[in-house]
Amino acid sequence: MRTTALPTLALTIGDPAGIGPEISLRAALEPDVRAACHLVLVGDRIVMEETARRLGRSLEGVEVLDTACLDAVPPFAQASRAGGEASYAAITRAIDESIAGRFQGVVTAPINKLSLKLAGIDFPGHTEIFGERTGAPHFAMMMYSERLAVGLVTCHQSLASVPGSLTVERIAEVGRLLSEAVRRIRGHQPRLAVLGLNPHAGESGLFGDEESRVVIPAIDLLRAEGYQADGPLPPDTAFSPGALSRFDAHLCLYHDQGLIPFKMISFEDGVNVTMGLPFVRTSVDHGTAFDIAGKGVANIGSLKEAIFLAAKLAV
């Protein structure tokens, strides 16, 4: 007999023209998902009803929080204003209900940026919507898989703007968030690899001074606070097999420094985690896959990983 209550998680169904609704329903019906959490699908009920009909499955026993945004189910594989509005309505509803305490976490199925744009909603991605709407003062993105965890000090911004965005406090802040998140997942104090910004981590100041000016002071600060942090590591060898086994997580200074290696190592099963929000938020690491939308063939592995990770982080 279980004595611990399962966490209640929202699953936003994503753009109705993509694979979001079908993978959401299929995941919600999986026995291991049901054993891990109480899942509530957030989106338009008419989309979920149509999805169930197409898949030959039943919505019985699947809780749907109807955002009732759409008049009709949009066609597959087309970005649209209606799809963008529906996607955004589900996300904001899930956020608001989480803040109100109904959900301990939100898992998001893929949205389409063009649909969002057509709906007049201008965010580079989910992460920024969550950051703004929750008013979280400090948040950051982590990509997680069993084999690699990367935390990003900067994310969706030009490479030219990265060096100027790096401060001791921001690097330390993301280091804390990453360390706390990975500790909750792995059950022990993680060893963080902190990367340098420049080739060879600056080669003692020969190629840039950010290592001595901001990275090393941030590492010192993290250590003084009791975190395990090493670096700055030369980026090009930080993901060698030896380094991967020596560290539990990599603190990366910009988007591609973390995501190039992450997508090479965990192309299929990565989970996107927003750290620093008042509740847990995870996401699949793939897009709307318009090319196979509606066919019921999309892989639900990444979404299931995102649900399991949210459940683990929520308790």
Add this chain to the structure above:
Amino acid sequence: MRTTALPTLALTIGDPAGIGPEISLRAALEPDVRAACHLVLVGDRIVMEETARRLGRSLEGVEVLDTACLDAVPPFAQASRAGGEASYAAITRAIDESIAGRFQGVVTAPINKLSLKLAGIDFPGHTEIFGERTGAPHFAMMMYSERLAVGLVTCHQSLASVPGSLTVERIAEVGRLLSEAVRRIRGHQPRLAVLGLNPHAGESGLFGDEESRVVIPAIDLLRAEGYQADGPLPPDTAFSPGALSRFDAHLCLYHDQGLIPFKMISFEDGVNVTMGLPFVRTSVDHGTAFDIAGKGVANIGSLKEAIFLAAKLAV
């Protein structure tokens, strides 16, 4: 009966305190190396004599071009001014003799930057020494293995200085050098993947404008000249299994954009190629390995790959 003359290659023995001399001798004695080229070791003869003695091998049949820089063989595993001077003397001698026509190519064993510095020689690496001493107007570094080839538009400089260093002409120039080098190795016109600078290749200008301002015009220029170039690719998915099979070489805009994935894919057998010199130059992709120097246990695989690639590019 062979009718083609083998290329004559110089092999600089590297820092005498590291594994350079021993791997140079062991490679020079390998039958497949002897079948691929006529190899001349360039460095201090007294170092090679001592190396042969320690390994229990003979220098007979191994041509040594004595740079006669040292009075005594320096101890292992210590950076030193003498070691730096000897390393540099071998490199400059190999370059000068190549310009004079004695060698068709130069292969370099690892040097130690601290030794070079102690000797008052201030270069970030071999590549820059070759560039300056040959007076080559345009040169660039390629990392090559059977599985991945990356050309670097910028290399040993701070990340902050990268965006300002990118011009249409420089990107196109390295694209040409990369395409020509890979064509000579693979025997067909290679398909180049040209990477964007920013996350998601700028997301249509949302995160930086370098893609539209310099990368796309460079791709257009390369195509107009008959090269096969695609892009700008979002960097984080440019090294997925699908992308790796679709392209023969990746044109990367900065050091770690190319070297993070390269060292993940080809940690053991990468070859460093300097493109754009008046002669071929390749190098091992590892350092002096002071921890195992003198023990005769260092792996000679990378050096042999460097020699074979130089021989292939030289003919």
